[in-house]
Every structure is written in C-alpha cells, then in structure tokens.
Amino acid sequence: xxxxxxxxxxxxIDKIGSLIKDDFNKKYxxxxxxxxxANIYVYLIDDVITGxxxxxxxxxxxxxxxxxxxEEYQNKGIGKALIDYLINxxxxxxxxxxxxxxxxxxxxxxxKCNFKEINRRKKYYGNExxxxxxxxxxxxxxxxxxxxxxDETSISIxxxxxxxxxxxxxxxxxxxxxxxxxxxxxxxxxHTENITMVLxxxxxxxxxxxxxxxxxxxxxxxxxxxxxxxxxEFAKVLSLVYDKPLIATHHIAGHxxxxxLVKKMEFPLLALVVSGGHTELVxxxxxxxxxxxxxxxxxxVGECFDKVARVLDLPYPGGPxxxxxxxxxxxxxxxxxxxxxxxxxxxFSGLKSAVINLNHNELQRGNEIRKYxxxxxxxxxxxxxxxxxxxxxxxxxxxxxxxxxxxVSANGFLREEMxxxxxxxxxxxxxxxxxxxxxxxxxxxxxxxxxxxxxxFADLSLRAxxxxxxxxxxxx
Ligand code: KG4
Ligand code: ZN
Numbered sequence: 001x002x003x004x005x006x007x008x009x010x011x012x013i014d015k016i017g018s019l020i021k022d023d024f025n026k027k028y029x030x031x032x033x034x035x036x037x038a039n040i041y042v043y044l045i046d047d048v049i050t051g052x053x054x055x056x057x058x059x060x061x062x063x064x065x066x067x068x069x070x071e072e073y074q075n076k077g078i079g080k081a082l083i084d085y086l087i088n089x090x091x092x093x094x095x096x097x098x099x100x101x102x103x104x105x106x107x108x109x110x111x112k113c114n115f116k117e118i119n120r121r122k123k124y125y126g127n128e129x130x131x132x133x134x135x136x137x138x139x140x141x142x143x144x145x146x147x148x149x150x151d152e153t154s155i156s157i158x159x160x161x162x163x164x165x166x167x168x169x170x171x172x173x174x175x176x177x178x179x180x181x182x183x184x185x186x187x188x189x190x191h192t193e194n195i196t197m198v199l200x201x202x203x204x205x206x207x208x209x210x211x212x213x214x215x216x217x218x219x220x221x222x223x224x225x226x227x228x229x230x231x232x233e234f235a236k237v238l239s240l241v242y243d244k245p246l247i248a249t250h251h252i253a254g255h256x257x258x259x260x261l262v263k264k265m266e267f268p269l270l271a272l273v274v275s276g277g278h279t280e281l282v283x284x285x286x287x288x289x290x291x292x293x294x295x296x297x298x299x300x301v302g303e304c305f306d307k308v309a310r311v312l313d314l315p316y317p318g319g320p321x322x323x324x325x326x327x328x329x330x331x332x333x334x335x336x337x338x339x340x341x342x343x344x345x346x347x348f349s350g351l352k353s354a355v356i357n358l359n360h361n362e363l364q365r366g367n368e369i370r371k372y373x374x375x376x377x378x379x380x381x382x383x384x385x386x387x388x389x390x391x392x393x394x395x396x397x398x399x400x401x402x403x404x405x406x407x408v409s410a411n412g413f414l415r416e417e418m419x420x421x422x423x424x425x426x427x428x429x430x431x432x433x434x435x436x437x438x439x440x441x442x443x444x445x446x447x448x449x450x451x452x453x454x455x456x457f458a459d460l461s462l463r464a465x466x467x468x469x470x471x472x473x474x475x476x
Contacts, residue, residue, distance in 0.1 A: 001044045003042060004040070005052065016051065016052060017066060019071065020068045037056050038055070038056045038057075039054075039057075040054045043081060051068060051069035051073060052066075052068060053083065057092050061095075062092035064095060064096070080109060080113060083110075084113070087137055088453075094134055094135065094137060095134070095137060097133050098121075099131050101129040107131070115135045119132040141214045141449065142159055145445030145446075146218040146231045147218075147231065147441040148223075149251050150182060150187065150223050151171065151176055151182045153230075154440050156445050157202060157213070158449070161450070162264060165206050166203075167440060172187060175190065176316060184227065185226070187227045191230035195230060195231070199234075210242045210244075215246070215452050216247065217452075218231050219251045220232055220249065222252075224466065228465070232464045247451050249444050249448045250447070252275065252406070253288070254446070254447045255273065255275060255405040255443060258442070259405065259432055262430050265403065265430070267287075268283060268399075270284070270293075270394065271403050272403070272409075274301050274406040274407075276300060278296075279302075292471050294346060294393065295345060296348060297345050298347050298348060299348045301346070304348045304351065304352045304378075305323075307352050307356075308355050308375070312371050313371075319407065322378065325371055325376070327412075328372040329372030331376050331377045332370070332377065335358070335377050335378060336381075338351050338381070344392060348382065387418065387421055390402065401429075409431055410438060
C-alpha cells in the first residue's frame with residue numbers, strides 16, 4: 001500500500017533515508033515538510049514502511065528529492081511502484097530528478113520509468129557528474145496485445161486503451177475448414193510457425209519500435225491449450241528480452257473492451273456477453289467490476305449456433321454460416337421458446353434439442369429439411385430470447401447504456417434487433433464493428449489498459465488455462 005506520510009512515520013523514513021545520504025535527517029528538517037508543496041509517499045508492507053519517495057511540486061514541475069527502499073525490500077519493484085504512484089497523483093506536467101552518473105541501479109529504474117537525460121552538471125559530485133532527468137507526466141501508453149486462443153494469430157498495438165495503431169490478424173480458417181472444424185494440433189503448430197512473422201508484420205505498419213511499447217498483454221485463457229501456450233510463451237519472451245511488464249488478459253475481457261474502440265465505455269452499463277462459452281447479462285459498475293444478472297443454465301448461445309450448423313451439415317465456421325442460411329429462409333418451423341419466465345437466466349439446450357429432433361424426425365419420414373428455413377427459425381428464437389432478456393434487465397435495473405460483446409455479436413440479426421430495442425427504450429447502445437467481434441489482438445490490448453493502469457502485472461510463471469470463468473474473478 002502507498003499513502004502520504006504521517007508524523008509518526010518520520011523515524012522510519014529517517015532510518016531508510018540515511019541509507020542513501022549521511023545527512024538525510026538534516027535535509028528533511030531543512031525542507032520543512034509543513035510546506036504544502038512538499039510531501040512524502042510511503043510504501044507499506046504489513047504496516048511496515050519499506051520505502052518512500054520525497055518530492056516537491058513547484059507550479060508545473062514536480063522534483064523528486066529522495067527515493068529510497070530499505071535494504072531487505074530492494075529488487076521487489078517498490079521504487080518503481082512509488083514513482084508510478086507519483087506519476088498518477090501529481091498535478092504537475094513534468095517530473096524531474098537528479099542522479100549520480102555512477103548510480104547504475106537508480107539510472108536503470110529511472111529509464112524504466114521513462115525518464116530521459118536532459119542535462120548534466122559536470123563533476124557535481126567530486127569526480128562524478130550529476131545527471132538531470134525528466135519525463136512528461138501524461139505519457140501515451142502503447143500496449144502490444146497478443147491473441148492466439150483459437151485459430152487466429154494476431155498481434156496489435158493500441159494507444160491509451162482505445163486507439164488502434166496497427167494490427168495483424170492471420171486466420172487459419174481455410175485450413176481448418178478442410179476438416180470441418182478447428183484441429184487443435186494443427187492450430188498450435190500454425191501459431192508457432194506464424195507468430196514471429198505476425199510480429200514483424202505489425203511492426204512494419206508503424207514507426208514504433210519495441211522500445212516504445214509500454215507493456216505486453218496476452219490472452220492466457222480460455223481457449224485451446226496448445227494455441228494459448230504459443231501466445232503466452234511468446235509474450236513472456238518479449239517481456240523478458242525487451243524488459244516490459246507482462247499482462248495476463250482474459251479473452252472475454254478482450255471482447256468486452258473492444259467496445260472502447262468505438263467509444264469510451266461509461267459506467268454503469270449493461271453488457272450482453274454472447275460467445276462460444278458465455279451467455280451473460282452483466283452489470284458493469286466500473287472497469288473490471290461485474291455483477292452477473294443472468295447466465296445460461298446449460299449451453300452458451302454460440303455453442304448452439306455451432307451445433308445447429310453441424311446438424312444442418314453446414315461448413316465450418318458454424319455460427320456465421322447459420323446466419324448466412326437464415327438470411328435466405330423464413331421462420332416457418334415451430335420451435336419452442338426457451339424459458340417463458342421473467343428471470344434473467346438463459347437456457348438454450350431445449351431449443352438445440354428441438355432442432356436436432358426435428359431434423360431427425362423429418363429425415364426418418366423421408367422428408368427433406370428446408371435448411372434455410374430451419375436456420376432462420378432457430379436464429380429467430382435464439383436472438384429473440386437474447387433481446388427479450390436484455391429488455392427485462394434494462395427495465396429492472398433502469399439501464400441507460402448497453403454494450404454487446406463476444407463472437408455472436410457479429411450476428412447481423414442480433415445487431416439489428418438490439419438497435420431497435422435500444423432506440424425504443426432510449427438506451428445508448430455500442431456494438432463493436434464486425435472486424436473486432438471476431439478474434440483479434442486489438443481487443444486484448446484494449447482490455448489490458450485498465451490492468452496496466454492498475455499495475456496488474458503477471459510474471460514469468462504465467463500459465464495458459466484452457467478454461468477459466470471470467471466473471472467469477474471480477475465480482476463487484
Ligand atoms: O467469442 P467467441 O470468440 O467465442 C469464444 O471465445 O468462446 O465467439 C465464437 C462464437 C462461436 O460459437 C461462433 O459460432 C459464434 O461466436 N459466432 C456467431 C457468428 N459469428 C461467430 N454466431 C452467430 N452469428 C454469427 N455471425
Ligand atoms: Zn472470441
């Protein structure tokens with residue numbers, strides 16, 4: 001924990017300060033901390049002061065006067081955390097400091113915090129120069145996102161969590177289409193073959209270099225384990241070689257934060273999350289603060305689209321092909337409406353079984369299935385249910401803003417119906433453009449931005465996880 005110092009902290013501060021300067025005590029007496037331009041932040045672990053940063057704010061410039069960490073707590077990122085805290089809290093435009101030219105440890109820390117040398121005082125410390133360093137407080141954050149959870153290898157650079165700088169998405173769809181679905185073994189092998197090329201390609205689209213990147217974010221869950229592994233290990237290597245923080249981002253967070261590419265999300269909002277593994281109505285109260293209002297009791301809606309595609313013998317990828325067929329049909333088959341109640345939970349297995357049974361019975365009778373009509377009938381019932389429950393949630397929770405996230409948000413019928421609903425109810429609606437609904441690394445870099453600001457960093461022990469329910473971890 002970091003906070004401003006209290007009078008009772010001064011003895012501990014003095015003790016740590018004397019590690020860096022013999023005359024430390026005298027110095028801070030002279031500085032007179034009662035001035036409102038001078039302050040100290042302390043870093044506490046279990047109520048023990050382990051480090052501090054002393055600074056003065058004069059108009060637009062904040063000067064770091066002293067920074068020190070007690071011996072047993074060094075090399076734990078405490079110095080960087082204190083500087084980052086100052087960066088996030090000062091009202092000044094610039095931060096300046098002075099350091100001995102031979103103090104390599106401190107120089108390394110300041111470089112890591114993006115301070116640049118602007119001047120030198122020759123032989124200021126006897127034989128040593130004093131280096132004057134500076135950084136602008138409001139620096140742009142460039143996050144490199146990496147996504148490889150299924151059959152897309154993608155790397156993207158996003159500025160400040162919402163501005164796409166460059167993205168490359170290499171899809172393996174054509175290869176997997178030959179087998180009727182994603183073959184995990186082939187997917188991970190292709191990620192391995194392609195990921196370096198994808199990195200080169202994305203960098204070639206911008207003037208930025210790896211030096212300009214603030215952090216490396218990677219999808220660590222959920223997805224195909226072998227595929228995730230390639231991205232996670234690649235991200236670890238980049239983080240290690242280029243000395244950048246590593247951020248572990250959940251794939252579903254990516255789909256949600258893709259909405260920031262359209263317009264900065266304002267809270268509270270209602271998110272309809274619809275993918276191959278998720279069907280949820282979620283109240284989002286702040287960044288990464290979610291309250292699940294309703295979830296599926298059985299199958300996810302995307303999973304149902306995929307199953308129906310298989311029943312109808314449609315080629316891979318399932319969901320988009322069901323939509324394509326539905327466009328050419330009419331909802332003439334009578335399918336049961338899921339859960340005719342006013343709860344916010346979903347259930348799609350009954351609808352799925354009804355499609356399977358109907359198909360089976362018709363074939364048994366020697367009747368030909370009207371595939372376009374069955375696709376359309378299924379899609380109509382499934383999307384109607386998503387819309388009906390979204391409407392209930394809007395009414396129940398007096399919602400003013402709605403976002404839609406996940407692969408199924410690419411569905412044109414859902415997009416149209418959602419627009420109609422939100423217009424009628426005077427609710428502000430955001431749905432990401434189609435290219436951000438399918439898997440991409442842009443959304444991962446967007447989702448990593450609040451994590452970056454929050455110092456939610458991973459280390460090299462990060463593991464890929466094929467399954468991890470996102471909302472459990474981020475309950476509000
Ligand atoms: O969010 P996503 O990448 O899933 C997971 O990560 O689990 O989305 C993939 C899901 C698949 O089930 C796919 O069939 C579905 O989204 N999907 C669609 C459409 N495009 C993708 N479902 C209906 N209509 C679409 N146009
Ligand atoms: Zn996805």
